[in-house]
Amino acid sequence: MRFHQYDVVVVGAGGAGLMAALYASKTATTAVISKLYPTRSHTGTAQGGVGAALGNLEEDHPEWHTFDTVKGSDYLGDQDAIEFMCTEAVRAVYELEHMGLPFSRTPDGRIAQRPFGGHTNNITGKPVRRSCYAADRTGHMILQTLYQQCLKNNVTFYDEFQVLDLIMVNGVAQGVVAIELATSEIHVFHANAVVIATGGHGRIWKITSNAYALTGDGIAIALRRGIPAEDMEFFQFHPTGIYKLGILITEGVRGEGGVLINGKGERFMEHYAPRVKDLASRDVVSRAMYLEMREGRGIDGKDYLYLDVRPETVNKFAALDGRTRPDGSPYRVTAEELLSKLPDIIDFCRTYLGIDPIQQPMPVQPTAHYAMGGIPTNRFGEVVIDEKNKVLPGLYAAGETACVSVHGANRLGTNSLLDLLVFGKHAGLRAAEYACQSQFQTLPKDVADFALEQLDSLRRCKGEGERVSTIAEEMKEVMMEHVGVFRTAEGMQQALTKLRELKERFRNLKLDDCGKVFNTELLNAWEIGNLLDLALVTTASALARKESRGAHAREDYPKRDDKNWLKHTLAWLKEDGEVKLRYKPVVITRYPPKERTY
Amino acid sequence: MEVKVKILRFNPETDKRPHYQTFRVEAEPTDRVLDLLEKIKGYQDGSLAFRRSCAHGICGSDAMRINGVNRLACKTLVKDVGKGTITVEPLLGLPLIKDLIVDMEPFFEHYESVMPYLINDEPPPLKERLQSPEERERFDDTTKCILCAACTTSCPSFWANGAYIGPAAIVNAHRFIFDSRDRGAAERLAVLNARSGVWRCRTIFNCVEACPRGIDVTRAIAEVKRALLFSSL
Numbered sequence: 008m009r010f011h012q013y014d015v016v017v018v019g020a021g022g023a024g025l026m027a028a029l030y031a032s033k034t035a036t037t038a039v040i041s042k043l044y045p046t047r048s049h050t051g052t053a054q055g056g057v058g059a060a061l062g063n064l065e066e067d068h069p070e071w072h073t074f075d076t077v078k079g080s081d082y083l084g085d086q087d088a089i090e091f092m093c094t095e096a097v098r099a100v101y102e103l104e105h106m107g108l109p110f111s112r113t114p115d116g117r118i119a120q121r122p123f124g125g126h127t128n129n130i131t132g133k134p135v136r137r138s139c140y141a142a143d144r145t146g147h148m149i150l151q152t153l154y155q156q157c158l159k160n161n162v163t164f165y166d167e168f169q170v171l172d173l174i175m176v177n178g179v180a181q182g183v184v185a186i187e188l189a190t191s192e193i194h195v196f197h198a199n200a201v202v203i204a205t206g207g208h209g210r211i212w213k214i215t216s217n218a219y220a221l222t223g224d225g226i227a228i229a230l231r232r233g234i235p236a237e238d239m240e241f242f243q244f245h246p247t248g249i250y251k252l253g254i255l256i257t258e259g260v261r262g263e264g265g266v267l268i269n270g271k272g273e274r275f276m277e278h279y280a281p282r283v284k285d286l287a288s289r290d291v292v293s294r295a296m297y298l299e300m301r302e303g304r305g306i307d308g309k310d311y312l313y314l315d316v317r318p319e320t321v322n323k324f325a326a327l328d329g330r331t332r333p334d335g336s337p338y339r340v341t342a343e344e345l346l347s348k349l350p351d352i353i354d355f356c357r358t359y360l361g362i363d364p365i366q367q368p369m370p371v372q373p374t375a376h377y378a379m380g381g382i383p384t385n386r387f388g389e390v391v392i393d394e395k396n397k398v399l400p401g402l403y404a405a406g407e408t409a410c411v412s413v414h415g416a417n418r419l420g421t422n423s424l425l426d427l428l429v430f431g432k433h434a435g436l437r438a439a440e441y442a443c444q445s446q447f448q449t450l451p452k453d454v455a456d457f458a459l460e461q462l463d464s465l466r467r468c469k470g471e472g473e474r475v476s477t478i479a480e481e482m483k484e485v486m487m488e489h490v491g492v493f494r495t496a497e498g499m500q501q502a503l504t505k506l507r508e509l510k511e512r513f514r515n516l517k518l519d520d521c522g523k524v525f526n527t528e529l530l531n532a533w534e535i536g537n538l539l540d541l542a543l544v545t546t547a548s549a550l551a552r553k554e555s556r557g558a559h560a561r562e563d564y565p566k567r568d569d570k571n572w573l574k575h576t577l578a579w580l581k582e583d584g585e586v587k588l589r590y591k592p593v594v595i596t597r598y599p600p601k602e603r604t605y
Numbered sequence: 606m607e608v609k610v611k612i613l614r615f616n617p618e619t620d621k622r623p624h625y626q627t628f629r630v631e632a633e634p635t636d637r638v639l640d641l642l643e644k645i646k647g648y649q650d651g652s653l654a655f656r657r658s659c660a661h662g663i664c665g666s667d668a669m670r671i672n673g674v675n676r677l678a679c680k681t682l683v684k685d686v687g688k689g690t691i692t693v694e695p696l697l698g699l700p701l702i703k704d705l706i707v708d709m710e711p712f713f714e715h716y717e718s719v720m721p722y723l724i725n726d727e728p729p730p731l732k733e734r735l736q737s738p739e740e741r742e743r744f745d746d747t748t749k750c751i752l753c754a755a756c757t758t759s760c761p762s763f764w765a766n767g768a769y770i771g772p773a774a775i776v777n778a779h780r781f782i783f784d785s786r787d788r789g790a791a792e793r794l795a796v797l798n799a800r801s802g803v804w805r806c807r808t809i810f811n812c813v814e815a816c817p818r819g820i821d822v823t824r825a826i827a828e829v830k831r832a833l834l835f836s837s838l
Contacts, residue, residue, distance in 0.1 A: 107786065359661070522616065
């Protein structure tokens with residue numbers, strides 16, 4: 008066992024973790040611990056852009072961005088935090104540009120912007136160009152740029168270290184316990200501040216855009232230390248995943264004029280969102296797609312639809328909509344323009360589908376994409392652990408792992424990159440400030456025991472037992488079937504029963520690998536354990552919420568119910584697997600809830 | 606259909622030297638090679654070790670040799686390599702750790718040696734620095750690099766001498782040297798002009814073949830060479 012001491016440790020090296028590290032390391036000794044090499048993080052797969060009201064192409068204001076985000080959240084987002092994020096957005100994007108991020112450019116050399124779902128001109132209600140982008144590789148550029156800046160600033164990295172446990176001493180966070188993948192050696196990182204930035208957990212579902220690595224480790228570790236998870240029932244299904252594979256096709260395709268088409272060849276979104284049509288927010292579009300498919304209007308009656316971005320289709324509907332360019336001329340696209348704005352999407356389609364989107368429509372279905380819920384924090388990234396927002400000293404969280412909450416019941420596209428920039432930065436600054444004025448507590452002798460017990464319980468290579476893959480597969484099936492886009496009490500009850508059975512079976516695994524060098528089987532098993540816990544908390548939270556709001560759509564309670572449910576869920580996972588639920592109020596400042604239409 | 610997957614295995618805790626093991630897997634022609642590895646690990650031999658994450662060609666974790674060619678396992682479909690046996694081996698030129706996992710540290714050290722970050726100490730404007738679409742286009746190709754190491758580990762010059770910084774590091778130097786906002790070209794070119802720098806490239810073009818992002822690596826290297834010749838005039 009090896010010991011290290013830093014003022015701040017950051018867990019996770021995606022956008023949020025790197026932002027936190029970059030800012031914390033300006034004043035405090037900082038280490039980043041990540042199970043992947045930082046550039047492998049899932050931030051790198053974000054495509055369409057980061058939202059900020061720069062107004063480079065047309066009139067826009069942070070206040071409009073704030074309102075759109077509040078409305079997109081179906082009024083469950085905390086309005087003070089949303090206003091803070093949307094106001095900080097402009098500075099955050101300029102800051103990235105100053106760090107060297109290669110944004111696409113307007114003809115006069117400024118940062119290019121494109122329309123995205125749910126982002127509107129608040130006067131006309133029409134889509135506004137707010138998403139700042141670098142082709143369809145914005146996340147890749149952000150991840151690379153932040154990693155580069157961390158190297159420039161000599162941030163210390165522990166790459167391919169899996170964090171297993173959070174160290175708590177006298178009610179304050181004091182570091183983490185991690186295992187080095189290459190050797191299985193246990194490392195204790197003693198720190199006055201811990202920033203959790205481990206990303207999402209879309210691997211709970213069968214069809215997902217999420218990387219293998221997105222197993223909700225940070226939330227699971229926190230739950231095991233008695234910290235609640237907030238709003239876990241709200242998980243976003245992105246409308247356009249590649250059929251069967253779930254790989255994301257950016258909303259930017261629709262921003263550039265692409266439309267969704269059903270089996271009868273109709274553009275159906277105009278029936279569901281007459282004003283913004285295909286650029287309605289994601290929950291609205293995903294539900295519309297499910298309804299179309301359920302009515303037998305999938306392609307050939309199957310469970311997929313077409314996303315059509317062929318120039319002739321784009322131009323036909325742009326003419327019908329009267330869409331114009333910033334200079335007032337009619338909006339028309341060419342194949343070359345689409346190729347330059349969506350190169351990776353076109354490459355994905357050629358590789359995985361063998362089709363060219365310039366000539367053929369893409370088969371798509373909704374794909375599990377983003378956790379609106381997570382570890383509860385305030386807008387400074389401090390973790391808060393009860394209905395009164397009591398701060399847990401020394402613990403911070405940012406990015407998809409955290410729930411500030413700026414996304415409420417449904418996140419707008421481009422706001423995840425914005426979230427990780429703004430709250431990653433502020434979590435890092437706060438963590439450093441707090442750590443530098445705090446005293447290290449003495450660590451108990453058994454500091455690593457809880458982590459070791461967890462691994463020991465899984466490390467069984469002899470006797471009878473089950474493969475963890477079987478359990479993971481059954482979890483993904485049941486979650487997709489019953490805790491997906493549409494939900495009912497009956498289905499979720501079935502899911503709960505199944506998850507409890509799987510948790511029981513999980514105690515009796517058998518591994519092939521009991522070695523020490525890169526024992527990825529053991530660590531995968533531990534990750535599946537995390538997913539099972541999060542699936543349980545998600546389902547219990549969803550079953551309790553008897554209304555439909557944002558991404559949580561219940562067939563048995565189809566209406567939003569502000570009287571009883573305008574509140575955040577807090578869920579604690581007890582040792583016996585029971586989920587305890589309590590609720591906290593939503594912060595409403597300027598925008599009283601009203602009906603949400605697009 | 607049934608596919609045979611022949612994998613070069615090595616467990617440093619039990620094996621003296623690497624050996625091949627063949628698995629039979631049920632597969633669709635449109636399955637990724639990564640899907641086959643996952644099926645083997647999940648249901649036949651959990652000890653098989655490889656890196657993977659995003660599974661669609663962006664994170665750069667799963668570069669390996671597939672039928673003798675460096676590729677990403679998640680971007681290679683069975684129908685494109687599958688007639689007969691699919692042979693899967695670890696990348697060459699980096700120390701082997703276990704099965705398909707090699708030591709990436711030497712690769713990242715070379716990457717860091719070219720100062721892969723924007724160097725510009727001028728105070729930034731209140732808004733963005735301006736850059737024309739043409740200036741932006743100048744280095745677009747090399748911004749695509751995902752640091753998967755497929756290029757560097759396909760390079761005979763790198764196999765012959767691991768001190769050579771390799772194509773990936775040069776690509777990342779190019780990304781900044783040709784960025785109109787950067788002021789660090791001279792420092793980077795000095796690194797690239799050293800014994801282990803750009804002159805070890807023998808324009809063999811393996812890197813271009815290997816790059817899963819379609820970067821014209823040899824062209825980027827040639828542009829760096831030309832910048833060196835020009836600046837030394």
